[in-house]
Amino acid sequence: MKKTLIALSLAATSTLASMNLLAAQADHINIENPFAREVPPGAPASASFMTLKNNSDEQIDIVAAHSDVAKVIELHTHTNDNGVMRMRKIPQIEIPANGTTELKPGGLHIMLIGPHNPIKVGQTVTVELEFKDGSRKTVDMPVKSFKKMMMNHQGMQHGHGMH
Ligand SMILES: [Cu+2]
Structure with missing residues:
Protein backbone atom coordinates (compact mmCIF):
# COMPACT_ATOMS: atom_id res chain seq x y z
CA MET A 1 0.00 0.00 0.00
CA LYS A 2 2.71 2.46 1.00
CA LYS A 3 4.78 1.55 -2.10
CA THR A 4 1.87 2.34 -4.42
CA LEU A 5 1.44 5.80 -2.90
CA ILE A 6 5.11 6.64 -3.39
CA ALA A 7 5.01 5.46 -6.98
CA LEU A 8 1.92 7.57 -7.66
CA SER A 9 3.39 10.74 -6.19
CA LEU A 10 6.59 10.27 -8.21
CA ALA A 11 4.56 9.87 -11.38
CA ALA A 12 2.59 13.02 -10.58
CA THR A 13 5.78 15.01 -9.99
CA SER A 14 7.39 13.97 -13.27
CA THR A 15 4.14 14.69 -15.19
CA LEU A 16 4.06 18.20 -13.74
CA ALA A 17 7.69 18.75 -14.68
CA SER A 18 7.13 17.71 -18.30
CA MET A 19 3.97 19.84 -18.52
CA ASN A 20 5.95 22.88 -17.44
CA LEU A 21 8.49 22.21 -20.17
CA LEU A 22 5.78 21.81 -22.79
CA ALA A 23 4.10 25.04 -21.69
CA ALA A 24 7.04 27.25 -22.68
CA GLN A 25 6.54 27.81 -26.39
CA ALA A 26 9.52 30.19 -26.40
CA ASP A 27 11.81 27.22 -25.70
CA HIS A 28 10.69 25.54 -28.95
CA ILE A 29 11.61 28.47 -31.18
CA ASN A 30 15.09 28.94 -32.61
CA ILE A 31 15.97 32.25 -34.23
CA GLU A 32 18.44 32.71 -37.07
CA ASN A 33 19.82 35.78 -38.81
CA PRO A 34 17.93 38.51 -36.92
CA PHE A 35 18.52 42.10 -38.06
CA ALA A 36 16.94 45.55 -37.89
CA ARG A 37 16.85 48.16 -40.63
CA GLU A 38 18.95 51.32 -40.27
CA VAL A 39 16.85 54.50 -40.34
CA PRO A 40 17.97 58.15 -40.41
CA PRO A 41 17.10 60.65 -37.66
CA GLY A 42 13.42 61.61 -37.82
CA ALA A 43 12.36 58.50 -39.75
CA PRO A 44 8.83 57.48 -38.73
CA ALA A 45 9.65 53.77 -38.36
CA SER A 46 12.12 50.92 -38.72
CA ALA A 47 11.53 47.21 -39.09
CA SER A 48 13.15 44.00 -37.88
CA PHE A 49 13.48 40.63 -39.56
CA MET A 50 14.55 37.07 -38.67
CA THR A 51 14.03 33.40 -39.46
CA LEU A 52 11.98 31.48 -36.86
CA LYS A 53 12.19 27.71 -36.53
CA ASN A 54 9.64 25.72 -34.53
CA ASN A 55 10.97 22.37 -33.25
CA SER A 56 7.69 21.30 -31.62
CA ASP A 57 4.77 19.27 -33.00
CA GLU A 58 2.34 22.17 -32.58
CA GLN A 59 1.93 25.49 -34.36
CA ILE A 60 3.32 28.38 -32.31
CA ASP A 61 2.04 31.94 -32.73
CA ILE A 62 3.79 35.21 -31.95
CA VAL A 63 0.99 37.40 -30.57
CA ALA A 64 3.00 40.53 -29.70
CA ALA A 65 6.48 42.03 -29.70
CA HIS A 66 8.03 44.45 -27.26
CA SER A 67 11.04 46.77 -27.42
CA ASP A 68 12.17 49.96 -25.75
CA VAL A 69 13.74 51.34 -28.97
CA ALA A 70 10.41 52.66 -30.30
CA LYS A 71 7.05 53.92 -29.07
CA VAL A 72 4.91 51.23 -30.70
CA ILE A 73 5.86 47.72 -31.84
CA GLU A 74 3.53 45.97 -34.29
CA LEU A 75 3.42 42.69 -36.20
CA HIS A 76 3.11 43.49 -39.93
CA THR A 77 2.80 41.86 -43.30
CA HIS A 78 2.91 43.16 -46.87
CA THR A 79 0.06 42.62 -49.28
CA ASN A 80 -0.01 43.25 -53.00
CA ASP A 81 -2.99 45.58 -53.51
CA ASN A 82 -3.48 45.78 -57.31
CA GLY A 83 0.26 46.01 -57.87
CA VAL A 84 0.85 48.37 -54.94
CA MET A 85 2.68 46.86 -51.97
CA ARG A 86 1.02 47.89 -48.73
CA MET A 87 1.82 47.08 -45.11
CA ARG A 88 -0.80 46.13 -42.63
CA LYS A 89 -0.93 45.17 -38.97
CA ILE A 90 -1.75 41.54 -38.23
CA PRO A 91 -2.81 39.96 -34.90
CA GLN A 92 -0.25 37.14 -34.97
CA ILE A 93 2.66 35.57 -36.86
CA GLU A 94 2.31 31.79 -37.15
CA ILE A 95 5.21 29.34 -37.11
CA PRO A 96 4.00 25.92 -38.33
CA ALA A 97 4.70 22.70 -36.38
CA ASN A 98 8.26 21.56 -37.17
CA LEU A 112 9.30 49.58 -34.82
CA ILE A 113 7.14 52.72 -34.99
CA GLY A 114 8.42 56.02 -33.65
CA PRO A 115 12.06 55.22 -32.79
CA HIS A 116 13.23 57.12 -29.70
CA ASN A 117 16.69 57.55 -31.28
CA PRO A 118 18.17 57.07 -34.76
CA ILE A 119 18.77 53.36 -35.44
CA LYS A 120 22.30 53.10 -36.84
CA VAL A 121 24.63 50.43 -38.18
CA GLY A 122 26.84 49.20 -35.34
CA GLN A 123 24.03 49.27 -32.80
CA THR A 124 22.15 46.30 -31.41
CA VAL A 125 18.37 46.42 -31.18
CA THR A 126 16.64 44.18 -28.65
CA VAL A 127 13.13 42.92 -29.36
CA GLU A 128 11.17 40.60 -27.09
CA LEU A 129 8.77 38.19 -28.78
CA GLU A 130 5.63 37.15 -26.90
CA PHE A 131 4.03 33.82 -27.72
CA LYS A 132 0.42 32.71 -27.30
CA ASP A 133 1.12 30.90 -24.00
CA GLY A 134 2.62 34.10 -22.55
CA SER A 135 6.23 32.90 -22.72
CA ARG A 136 8.74 35.36 -24.15
CA LYS A 137 12.01 35.26 -26.04
CA THR A 138 14.56 38.07 -26.20
CA VAL A 139 16.23 38.64 -29.57
CA ASP A 140 19.34 40.82 -29.91
CA MET A 141 19.82 41.91 -33.50
CA PRO A 142 22.45 43.91 -35.37
CA VAL A 143 21.37 46.96 -37.38
CA LYS A 144 21.93 46.69 -41.14
CA SER A 145 21.87 49.37 -43.82
CA PHE A 146 19.69 48.60 -46.83
CA LYS A 147 21.06 51.63 -48.69
CA LYS A 148 24.60 50.28 -48.40
CA MET A 149 23.49 46.90 -49.77
CA MET A 150 21.93 48.62 -52.80
CA MET A 151 25.02 50.80 -53.35
CA ASN A 152 27.28 47.76 -53.24
CA HIS A 153 25.10 46.07 -55.81
CA GLN A 154 25.23 49.09 -58.15
CA GLY A 155 28.98 49.33 -57.65
CA MET A 156 29.38 45.71 -58.73
CA GLN A 157 27.34 46.32 -61.87
CA HIS A 158 29.40 49.40 -62.65
CA GLY A 159 32.65 47.50 -62.22
CA HIS A 160 31.42 44.76 -64.49
CA GLY A 161 30.55 47.30 -67.22
CA MET A 162 34.06 48.74 -67.15
CA HIS A 163 35.68 45.43 -68.07
CU1 LIG B 1 5.48 47.53 -41.37
Whole structure:
Protein backbone atom coordinates (compact mmCIF):
# COMPACT_ATOMS: atom_id res chain seq x y z
CA MET A 1 0.00 0.00 0.00
CA LYS A 2 2.71 2.46 1.00
CA LYS A 3 4.78 1.55 -2.10
CA THR A 4 1.87 2.34 -4.42
CA LEU A 5 1.44 5.80 -2.90
CA ILE A 6 5.11 6.64 -3.39
CA ALA A 7 5.01 5.46 -6.98
CA LEU A 8 1.92 7.57 -7.66
CA SER A 9 3.39 10.74 -6.19
CA LEU A 10 6.59 10.27 -8.21
CA ALA A 11 4.56 9.87 -11.38
CA ALA A 12 2.59 13.02 -10.58
CA THR A 13 5.78 15.01 -9.99
CA SER A 14 7.39 13.97 -13.27
CA THR A 15 4.14 14.69 -15.19
CA LEU A 16 4.06 18.20 -13.74
CA ALA A 17 7.69 18.75 -14.68
CA SER A 18 7.13 17.71 -18.30
CA MET A 19 3.97 19.84 -18.52
CA ASN A 20 5.95 22.88 -17.44
CA LEU A 21 8.49 22.21 -20.17
CA LEU A 22 5.78 21.81 -22.79
CA ALA A 23 4.10 25.04 -21.69
CA ALA A 24 7.04 27.25 -22.68
CA GLN A 25 6.54 27.81 -26.39
CA ALA A 26 9.52 30.19 -26.40
CA ASP A 27 11.81 27.22 -25.70
CA HIS A 28 10.69 25.54 -28.95
CA ILE A 29 11.61 28.47 -31.18
CA ASN A 30 15.09 28.94 -32.61
CA ILE A 31 15.97 32.25 -34.23
CA GLU A 32 18.44 32.71 -37.07
CA ASN A 33 19.82 35.78 -38.81
CA PRO A 34 17.93 38.51 -36.92
CA PHE A 35 18.52 42.10 -38.06
CA ALA A 36 16.94 45.55 -37.89
CA ARG A 37 16.85 48.16 -40.63
CA GLU A 38 18.95 51.32 -40.27
CA VAL A 39 16.85 54.50 -40.34
CA PRO A 40 17.97 58.15 -40.41
CA PRO A 41 17.10 60.65 -37.66
CA GLY A 42 13.42 61.61 -37.82
CA ALA A 43 12.36 58.50 -39.75
CA PRO A 44 8.83 57.48 -38.73
CA ALA A 45 9.65 53.77 -38.36
CA SER A 46 12.12 50.92 -38.72
CA ALA A 47 11.53 47.21 -39.09
CA SER A 48 13.15 44.00 -37.88
CA PHE A 49 13.48 40.63 -39.56
CA MET A 50 14.55 37.07 -38.67
CA THR A 51 14.03 33.40 -39.46
CA LEU A 52 11.98 31.48 -36.86
CA LYS A 53 12.19 27.71 -36.53
CA ASN A 54 9.64 25.72 -34.53
CA ASN A 55 10.97 22.37 -33.25
CA SER A 56 7.69 21.30 -31.62
CA ASP A 57 4.77 19.27 -33.00
CA GLU A 58 2.34 22.17 -32.58
CA GLN A 59 1.93 25.49 -34.36
CA ILE A 60 3.32 28.38 -32.31
CA ASP A 61 2.04 31.94 -32.73
CA ILE A 62 3.79 35.21 -31.95
CA VAL A 63 0.99 37.40 -30.57
CA ALA A 64 3.00 40.53 -29.70
CA ALA A 65 6.48 42.03 -29.70
CA HIS A 66 8.03 44.45 -27.26
CA SER A 67 11.04 46.77 -27.42
CA ASP A 68 12.17 49.96 -25.75
CA VAL A 69 13.74 51.34 -28.97
CA ALA A 70 10.41 52.66 -30.30
CA LYS A 71 7.05 53.92 -29.07
CA VAL A 72 4.91 51.23 -30.70
CA ILE A 73 5.86 47.72 -31.84
CA GLU A 74 3.53 45.97 -34.29
CA LEU A 75 3.42 42.69 -36.20
CA HIS A 76 3.11 43.49 -39.93
CA THR A 77 2.80 41.86 -43.30
CA HIS A 78 2.91 43.16 -46.87
CA THR A 79 0.06 42.62 -49.28
CA ASN A 80 -0.01 43.25 -53.00
CA ASP A 81 -2.99 45.58 -53.51
CA ASN A 82 -3.48 45.78 -57.31
CA GLY A 83 0.26 46.01 -57.87
CA VAL A 84 0.85 48.37 -54.94
CA MET A 85 2.68 46.86 -51.97
CA ARG A 86 1.02 47.89 -48.73
CA MET A 87 1.82 47.08 -45.11
CA ARG A 88 -0.80 46.13 -42.63
CA LYS A 89 -0.93 45.17 -38.97
CA ILE A 90 -1.75 41.54 -38.23
CA PRO A 91 -2.81 39.96 -34.90
CA GLN A 92 -0.25 37.14 -34.97
CA ILE A 93 2.66 35.57 -36.86
CA GLU A 94 2.31 31.79 -37.15
CA ILE A 95 5.21 29.34 -37.11
CA PRO A 96 4.00 25.92 -38.33
CA ALA A 97 4.70 22.70 -36.38
CA ASN A 98 8.26 21.56 -37.17
CA GLY A 99 8.40 24.38 -39.70
CA THR A 100 9.98 27.73 -40.48
CA THR A 101 8.61 31.26 -40.88
CA GLU A 102 10.78 33.90 -42.47
CA LEU A 103 10.42 37.59 -41.59
CA LYS A 104 12.00 39.48 -44.51
CA PRO A 105 11.85 42.79 -46.41
CA GLY A 106 8.69 42.82 -48.53
CA GLY A 107 7.02 40.18 -46.33
CA LEU A 108 6.33 39.60 -42.65
CA HIS A 109 8.18 41.91 -40.28
CA ILE A 110 8.14 43.45 -36.83
CA MET A 111 7.54 47.19 -37.17
CA LEU A 112 9.30 49.58 -34.82
CA ILE A 113 7.14 52.72 -34.99
CA GLY A 114 8.42 56.02 -33.65
CA PRO A 115 12.06 55.22 -32.79
CA HIS A 116 13.23 57.12 -29.70
CA ASN A 117 16.69 57.55 -31.28
CA PRO A 118 18.17 57.07 -34.76
CA ILE A 119 18.77 53.36 -35.44
CA LYS A 120 22.30 53.10 -36.84
CA VAL A 121 24.63 50.43 -38.18
CA GLY A 122 26.84 49.20 -35.34
CA GLN A 123 24.03 49.27 -32.80
CA THR A 124 22.15 46.30 -31.41
CA VAL A 125 18.37 46.42 -31.18
CA THR A 126 16.64 44.18 -28.65
CA VAL A 127 13.13 42.92 -29.36
CA GLU A 128 11.17 40.60 -27.09
CA LEU A 129 8.77 38.19 -28.78
CA GLU A 130 5.63 37.15 -26.90
CA PHE A 131 4.03 33.82 -27.72
CA LYS A 132 0.42 32.71 -27.30
CA ASP A 133 1.12 30.90 -24.00
CA GLY A 134 2.62 34.10 -22.55
CA SER A 135 6.23 32.90 -22.72
CA ARG A 136 8.74 35.36 -24.15
CA LYS A 137 12.01 35.26 -26.04
CA THR A 138 14.56 38.07 -26.20
CA VAL A 139 16.23 38.64 -29.57
CA ASP A 140 19.34 40.82 -29.91
CA MET A 141 19.82 41.91 -33.50
CA PRO A 142 22.45 43.91 -35.37
CA VAL A 143 21.37 46.96 -37.38
CA LYS A 144 21.93 46.69 -41.14
CA SER A 145 21.87 49.37 -43.82
CA PHE A 146 19.69 48.60 -46.83
CA LYS A 147 21.06 51.63 -48.69
CA LYS A 148 24.60 50.28 -48.40
CA MET A 149 23.49 46.90 -49.77
CA MET A 150 21.93 48.62 -52.80
CA MET A 151 25.02 50.80 -53.35
CA ASN A 152 27.28 47.76 -53.24
CA HIS A 153 25.10 46.07 -55.81
CA GLN A 154 25.23 49.09 -58.15
CA GLY A 155 28.98 49.33 -57.65
CA MET A 156 29.38 45.71 -58.73
CA GLN A 157 27.34 46.32 -61.87
CA HIS A 158 29.40 49.40 -62.65
CA GLY A 159 32.65 47.50 -62.22
CA HIS A 160 31.42 44.76 -64.49
CA GLY A 161 30.55 47.30 -67.22
CA MET A 162 34.06 48.74 -67.15
CA HIS A 163 35.68 45.43 -68.07
CU1 LIG B 1 5.48 47.53 -41.37
